[in-house]
Amino acid sequence: MGGREVNDLYFTDCLLPEDAVVGEVGQGWRQLTAGLNLERMILAAMMLGTARRAFDDTVAYVRERRQFGRPVGSFQALRHRIADHATELECTRLLVHDVARKIDADPERMLPREASMAKLKATEVAKAMALDGMQMMGGYGYATEYGMERLLRSTVVSTVYGGTSEIQRDIIGKTFGL
Numbered sequence: 312m313g314g315r316e317v318n319d320l321y322f323t324d325c326l327l328p329e330d331a332v333v334g335e336v337g338q339g340w341r342q343l344t345a346g347l348n349l350e351r352m353i354l355a356a357m358m359l360g361t362a363r364r365a366f367d368d369t370v371a372y373v374r375e376r377r378q379f380g381r382p383v384g385s386f387q388a389l390r391h392r393i394a395d396h397a398t399e400l401e402c403t404r405l406l407v408h409d410v411a412r413k414i415d416a417d418p419e420r421m422l423p424r425e426a427s428m429a430k431l432k433a434t435e436v437a438k439a440m441a442l443d444g445m446q447m448m449g450g451y452g453y454a455t456e457y458g459m460e461r462l463l464r465s466t467v468v469s470t471v472y473g474g475t476s477e478i479q480r481d482i483i484g485k486t487f488g489l
Contacts, residue, residue, distance in 0.1 A: 369444035
């Protein structure tokens with residue numbers, strides 16, 4: 312989808328002195344997972360912003376685009392879709408902000424359920440808003456000069472990196488003992 316940000320990096324027969332060790336020897340997995348709260352929250356916050364941009368761009372377009380002598384956003388079908396997106400966006404914002412506050416209050420605390428929920432919700436909502444925005448904008452949504460196609464590309468990949476949506480659901484389920 313036009314992305315070029317992923318590259319392979321190999322370290323073969325790479326030796327480092329002991330003073331180059333980051334963290335504790337033998338504790339790499341624990342150290343890695345400790346950073347996942349923050350990584351997932353960064354992704355959630357980024358995609359919350361992207362979702363907001365997709366929403367704002369869509370609303371601006373349906374206010375401006377006219378059919379049958381009136382803005383297409385005045386038609387009930389689009390107006391209801393916009394209302395649903397606004398509600399989803401606000402729910403996502405509240406979740407992301409709540410989890411961010413918990414992480415700020417205790418950065419060492421592991422929050423696998425909450426961080427995974429925020430990442431899952433924000434990335435899925437952003438993807439849905441960009442895709443629906445593209446549909447509501449018709450051909451203009453696909454055109455590069457409007458930017459919705461770029462938002463869609465960035466939101467689709469956000470459901471993959473940092474742990475796929477399926478992995479997030481698995482983590483959340485496991486926190487309930489399943």
